[in-house]
Amino acid sequence: MERPGRPAPVAPRAAADAPHPDPAPPGGTEPLLGDDDTVDIAGDEAQARVSATLDRLDAELVGLANAKRRVREIASLLLVDRARRRFGLETSRPTLHMSFTGPPGTGKTTVGLRMAEILHDLGYIRKPTVHVVTRDDLVGQFIGHTAPRTKEAIARAAGGILFIDEAYYLVRPENERDYGQEVIEVLLQEMESGRDSLVVVFAGYADRMATFFAANPGLSSRVPHHITFEEYTAEELGQIAELMLAEERFRFDDAARAAFAEYIEKRMTQPRFSNARSIRNAIERSRLRQARRLVEEGRPLTKHDLMTITEEDVRGSSVFAAAVAGPAGGGAGDG
Numbered sequence: 483m484e485r486p487g488r489p490a491p492v493a494p495r496a497a498a499d500a501p502h503p504d505p506a507p508p509g510g511t512e513p514l515l516g517d518d519d520t521v522d523i524a525g526d527e528a529q530a531r532v533s534a535t536l537d538r539l540d541a542e543l544v545g546l547a548n549a550k551r552r553v554r555e556i557a558s559l560l561l562v563d564r565a566r567r568r569f570g571l572e573t574s575r576p577t578l579h580m581s582f583t584g585p586p587g588t589g590k591t592t593v594g595l596r597m598a599e600i601l602h603d604l605g606y607i608r609k610p611t612v613h614v615v616t617r618d619d620l621v622g623q624f625i626g627h628t629a630p631r632t633k634e635a636i637a638r639a640a641g642g643i644l645f646i647d648e649a650y651y652l653v654r655p656e657n658e659r660d661y662g663q664e665v666i667e668v669l670l671q672e673m674e675s676g677r678d679s680l681v682v683v684f685a686g687y688a689d690r691m692a693t694f695f696a697a698n699p700g701l702s703s704r705v706p707h708h709i710t711f712e713e714y715t716a717e718e719l720g721q722i723a724e725l726m727l728a729e730e731r732f733r734f735d736d737a738a739r740a741a742f743a744e745y746i747e748k749r750m751t752q753p754r755f756s757n758a759r760s761i762r763n764a765i766e767r768s769r770l771r772q773a774r775r776l777v778e779e780g781r782p783l784t785k786h787d788l789m790t791i792t793e794e795d796v797r798g799s800s801v802f803a804a805a806v807a808g809p810a811g812g813g814a815g816d817g
């Protein structure tokens with residue numbers, strides 16, 4: 483670590499592993515500060531970018547108080563780390579492997595993408611990218627195929643985030659010869675080496691992830707940051723719907739808004755409910771019904787017509803039909 487504000491240079495093991503040299507992170511050229519100097523974290527140019535990203539995280543994602551707080555903590559940790567390095571206070575690079583646990587559609591992948599931006603702004607990773615994989619991308623079919631597959635995925639993720647979705651599927655404890663264990667061994671080596679600024683995020687449902695980590699203490703001890711994602715409340719889901727509509731330049735009229743609140747209450751109790759993802763699907767279906775309605779009406783359309791989702795567009799959902807027909811009448815789905 484020869485220069486303040488700059489992560490320790492990493493010696494690439496093989497050229498193929500690190501095709502791009504580190505771009506110089508911000509603040510890389512200042513001379514070391516003396517004992518009586520002060521450093522203003524707010525003046526760190528990275529801080530401005532990080533605050534903008536954090537503000538967007540707050541504005542564009544409803545709820546997620548816990549995840550937002552933890553992301554801010556990690557950002558603070560790295561900002562202070564940068565400040566310390568201005569004084570030549572050597573610290574080992576903080577370990578930022580993480581687990582994101584929570585039910586489906588609660589924002590894990592979305593927060594992963596924001597996390598990549600923040601870690602990149604702070605010079606911790608080389609590129610603000612997330613490479614999402616599941617067991618099938620890592621485990622080979624035959625003996626000797628797993629390690630190369632896993633290394634390939636790591637090479638693709640290198641410099642950014644490797645996001646392992648449903649990570650608990652990696653190990654199948656009931657199968658003695660399962661190749662998943664080999665994936666974990668390769669991952670451990672890479673996570674340990676800290677080479678090439680790789681951050682690994684293990685994502686999945688909370689209870690299964692707990693079992694997974696308990697069965698892999700070596701892994702667990704290298705994952706210091708655990709972020710839990712909660713089911714959204716009906717109110718939050720309503721806000722998420724408004725946000726998604728606004729992003730696409732649509733809006734509910736008052737009757738549609740009330741109908742959608744009813745939709746949410748019903749949908750939450752049905753099978754395969756997946757939080758914000760179900761909301762996104764429901765909105766897409768409402769848009770489809772709006773489009774069909776407008777075409778069928780066959781009249782000149784105003785801007786207002788084109789932007790507005792009406793009660794009819796919402797109530798056309800099979801979720802309402804299912805309620806009339808009883809439990810046998812359809813049930814699951816985001817329609």
Ligand SMILES: Nc1ncnc2c1ncn2[C@@H]1O[C@H](COP(=O)(O)OP(=O)(O)OP(=O)(O)O)[C@@H](O)[C@H]1O
Pocket residue numbers: 542543544545546584585586587588589590591592593647722725756758759762
């Ligand atoms: N708090 C939120 N505010 C606004 N939109 C959200 C929020 N959380 C999730 N979404 C949206 O909901 C959808 C699903 O979110 P995401 O894919 O991040 O969930 P996930 O937890 O990764 O789900 P899974 O466990 O199924 O992988 C995305 O379209 C995302 O943009």
Ligand SMILES: [Mg+2]
Pocket residue numbers: 590591592647
């Ligand atoms: Mg996801």
